[in-house]
Amino acid sequence: MKKIFLVLFLIVMSNSTYGQSSPLAAEKLAKLYPTKKIVSLYHNDWTQKYYPKRIQEFKKKPLEFGEIVFIGNSITEGGHDWSARFGLDHIRNRGIAGDVTDGVLKRLDETIYFKPKAVFILIGINDLFSLHYNEDNRSLKYEKIVPSPEYIAKNILKIAKIIHRKSPDTKIYVRTLLPSRREYIKEDILAVNKMIKKNQAKGYYEVIDLYAQFVDEYGELPREFTNDGVHLNDKGYAKWINFEKPIIERL
Known part of the structure; x- marks a missing residue:
């Protein structure tokens, strides 16, 4: 007794x-969440305001242990309830519109603490917008410009490496960047994706070639899957889910 x-x-x-x-x-x-007003100088002026608001949303509804976590920018955030889309439980959305690789590095503590079953990473397109800010007509201001495609790929590797080291049982997937209809970033998308595939050999992550699923014969994102040449519409998300669902179901 x-x-x-x-x-x-x-x-x-x-x-x-x-x-x-x-x-x-x-x-x-x-303590798992960034607290500084400006988390990354690589964020543009809009993201510097939005990022803290999104972090507060994460704090109100923190992850739980052993879930599947989608990490990314507006393309990930725009999927909203990924569990509902996939028809599977415990998929959590950790996308922040406008985020860059450096911003993801500053918010990994929550993910690591809750030891997810798997993480799926799609990040880097906003880094390229920063790199080509003179050609981007959105008139966003940057405190600091992302240096190069190599810097982006190294940051993606660093994200995966940190998660692997601190949560070794977590399966890590890195998605290649989606194609775009913005001509000035097409070559750099290819460069980043080439490095993502090359760095897979280091053993920290497995590549999901999302780019290959979407690119058309012109090296662009087909109009039927996007409304603005960068983000996916509902038809685009449906194609994504149809491609990845077998991968997630095997976890």
């Missing part, structure tokens, strides 16, 4: 110590 009471006591104490409702746990969780 004493052993039973001891076990129950330990369970209660464990829950009170590590449960999200305890002050200690709440304080610990709060």
Whole structure:
């Protein structure tokens, strides 16, 4: 009988110590998220305002242990409820519109802490918009310009490496960048994707070649899958899901 009471006591104490409702746990969780007003100088002026708002949304609904996490920018965020889209439980959306590879590096603590079953990463297109800001007619301002496609690929490798080192049981997938109808970034998309594939040999991640699924004979994102030449429409997301669902179902 004493052993039973001891076990129950330990369970209660464990829950009170590590449960999200305890002050200690709440304080610990709060430290998992970036707190600076400007997290990355590579963010444009719009993203510097939006990124903190999205982080607050993450804090209100933190991840849970053992989930599948989609990490990315507006293309990922725009998928909204990925669990509903895939018809599978426990897929969480960690996309932030406008985010760059450097911004993802600054917000990995939450993902690492909750030890996801798998992470799927799609990031880098906004880095290329930064690199070509003179050719981009959106008139966004940048504190600092992303240096090169090589820098982007190295950051993607670094993201995967950090997750692998701190959450070794997490399966890591890196998606190649989608094609675009913006002529000035087409060659750099190819360069980043080539490096993503090459770095797979380092053993931190497995590549999902999303680019190959979408590119047309002109090296562009087909009009039927996009409204603006960069982001996907519902038909585009449906194609994505049809391609990736067998991969996720095997996890």
